[in-house]
Amino acid sequence: MQRFLIRVALLGLVAVAAGLWITRPKADGAEVLAGLTADAGRGEMVFTAAGCASCHMAPEAEGEARLVLAGGQSFPSPFGSFTAPNISPDPAEGIGDWSALELWNALHHGTSPDGQHYYPAFPYASYIRMEPQAVVDLHAYLQTLPADATPSAPHAVPFPFNIRASLGGWKMLFLRPGWVMAGDLTAEEARGRVLAEAMGHCAECHSPRNALGGTKTGADWLTGAPNPAGRGSFPNLTPPALDWSQDELVEYFTSGFTPEYDVVGGHMAHVVENLAQLPESDRAAIAAYLKRLPLDG
Incomplete structure (x- = not known):
């Protein structure tokens, strides 16, 4: 029995060591x-x-x-x-x-x-x-x-x-490097994908998460999520929930005014400040990307 327990303990240590090796922090080289x-x-x-x-x-x-x-x-x-x-x-x-x-x-x-x-x-x-x-x-x-x-x-x-x-x-x-919106995109939509999915990290707030904190994709992508601070929620960015035209989206990204003449608030105000400094073509590209939503499941 003692030998058996020792073997089990050793196997457990080997499994832990293997797990830590497999999940160790990754880093690329200079190439x-x-x-x-x-x-x-x-x-x-x-x-x-x-x-x-x-x-x-x-x-x-x-x-x-x-x-x-x-x-x-x-x-x-x-x-x-x-x-x-x-x-x-x-x-x-x-x-x-x-x-x-x-x-x-x-x-x-x-x-x-x-x-x-x-x-x-x-x-x-x-x-x-x-x-x-x-x-x-x-x-x-x-x-x-x-x-x-x-x-x-x-x-x-x-x-x-x-x-x-x-x-x-x-x-x-x-942690996945691939694009969430696949398919045949226009050049404008592809630029919007770079801005929305990568640099602008829109999904970090606007997509729901699972119990482990992973962002949901597929049909859940950019469909809104609770505010992790516990106050309110982040809105659904997919049509028809977001029914603004592309021009109305560009105006919102530029001035912070909605089609109903409300004004942006909270942390989104900082996002609009940033978007307003980008070329108008980039704001239009994000709008074009959003108008391609929702994704299939």
Whole structure:
């Protein structure tokens, strides 16, 4: 019996070790970005479309202060409360010493430079669809922003969700690089897909989630979801629930006014601020993408 128990224990240890190896944080090598030349001007558009400042600026920051990415905003969820970190170019407290490859691995794999899993409150489940060129350009632009030495605040995540090793299993289940809207798209719709599914990460708020926090796709894609902070919900973006015309959507993305002359509020106000800085063709592309919804199950 003692030998049997020892064998069972050893098999258990082997299984745990194998599981940890399979679900270890992934990272790509330098070849993924080889031959790419960074353009900070293009990177500014990526930064704006991705809404980096909306989450990583200091709480209540306005105007030019929005470009000081000191972090500190809190984002409650059923799994705990997550605090946006400092991603300014400060080399000690921010990400000033990150390489473009380290930024790629954070955005694409949810892996930190020191080889740890990031929580998916950082929307890498959407950013995984970003192209290498966009990440290289974004890295170049981030380096031009003001540095800030504010230390990043810790998350408030209770057991068992504070066990970061478990995130490897979450990634195996839910981290997928492919597009959600497949099929034969126009050039405008394809551009809208890049903005909505990747950089703009619309599904992070507007798609329902399963019990493990994975975003539902198929017929559930962008059909609305409860606010994880517990106040209200995010609306359904699929027709016929959203019956605005493409022109009305473009106007909303530009001015924040709905066809009923209501005005955007809450966190969506930051999204509209970002969208309004993009070329009108990009706002029209997002609208065209939304008009192609809903997806089949």
